[in-house]
Amino acid sequence: AQSVAQPEDQVNVAEGNPLTVKCTYSVSGNPYLFWYVQYPNRGLQFLLKYITGDNLVKGSYGFEAEFNKSQTSFHLKKPSALVSDSALYFCAVRDPGRRGSQGNLIFGKGTKLSVKP
Amino acid sequence: EAQVTQNPRYLITVTGKKLTVTCSQNMNHEYMSWYRQDPGLGLRQIYYSMNVEVTDKGDVPEGYKVSRKEKRNFPLILESPSPNQTSLYFCASSPTGNYGYTFGSGTRLTVV
Numbered sequence: 706a707q708s709v710a711q712p713e714d715q716v717n718v719a720e721g722n723p724l725t726v727k728c729t730y731s732v733s734g735n736p737y738l739f740w741y742v743q744y745p746n747r748g749l750q751f752l753l754k755y756i757t758g759d760n761l762v763k764g765s766y767g768f769e770a771e772f773n774k775s776q777t778s779f780h781l782k783k784p785s786a787l788v789s790d791s792a793l794y795f796c797a798v799r800d801p802g803r804r805g806s807q808g809n810l811i812f813g814k815g816t817k818l819s820v821k822p
Numbered sequence: 823e824a825q826v827t828q829n830p831r832y833l834i835t836v837t838g839k840k841l842t843v844t845c846s847q848n849m850n851h852e853y854m855s856w857y858r859q860d861p862g863l864g865l866r867q868i869y870y871s872m873n874v875e876v877t878d879k880g881d882v883p884e885g886y887k888v889s890r891k892e893k894r895n896f897p898l899i900l901e902s903p904s905p906n907q908t909s910l911y912f913c914a915s916s917p918t919g920n921y922g923y924t925f926g927s928g929t930r931l932t933v934v
Contacts, residue, residue: 711864737919737920739922741922741925747927747928748912748925748926748927748928749865749912749914749923749925750925751922751923751924754921754922756920795864795865797922799919809867809870809878809880810855810867810922810923811867811881812857812864812865812866812867813864814862814863814864815864815865
């Protein structure tokens with residue numbers, strides 16, 4: 706069965722420093738991977754996705770993520786964190802090789818990012 | 823404006839009283855889905871639909887029903903709500919499985 710793990714409940718970063726939010730996944734075939742962000746009292750916003758192609762994916766608000774097949778990881782990164790990046794971040798995975806899974810997007814438990822001035 | 827609209831935003835109800843949370847999208851998306859969000863558990867998929875009259879169970883379908891009679895609408899039905907269904911619910915839609923979901927603003931449900 707497909708699954709996704711975010712090993713850190715919270716990540717604390719100083720403004721201006723690089724940030725990394727970790728995500729690992731488990732699927733039987735090649736995964737479709739996504740990152741979302743949720744600001745307080747808001748819905749989820751799409752940041753970026755990996756379907757195929759270049760392992761480094763660039764997304765909204767200066768975020769990027771690197772797909773690493775050997776480590777089954779899809780960590781979210783940003784070179785210089787902003788206080789306004791403070792939010793809850795979710796990694797999600799779909800297994801396109803699994804019959805009937807087209808709408809079945811599985812989310813991690815989320816990582817709270819806190820960026821301090 | 824392209825969006826997913828859920829109603830109501832907030833709902834307090836009593837155990838056993840049937841309720842429906844509506845969801846509508848104006849983007850002509852094929853896929854629609856319902857998730858619930860609980861602290862420490864992240865988002866868990868309840869049901870999803872790949873087209874009109876095509877639905878499938880997610881990870882936590884017990885106690886919920888859905889229907890997809892029209893492409894734009896995907897209501898979530900709780901026939902007999904219980905306190906353990908107190909949660910934040912999100913509806914979402916997507917054009918295909920290769921795209922991420924676009925989420926609604928959420929419905930905070932409290933069952934007392």
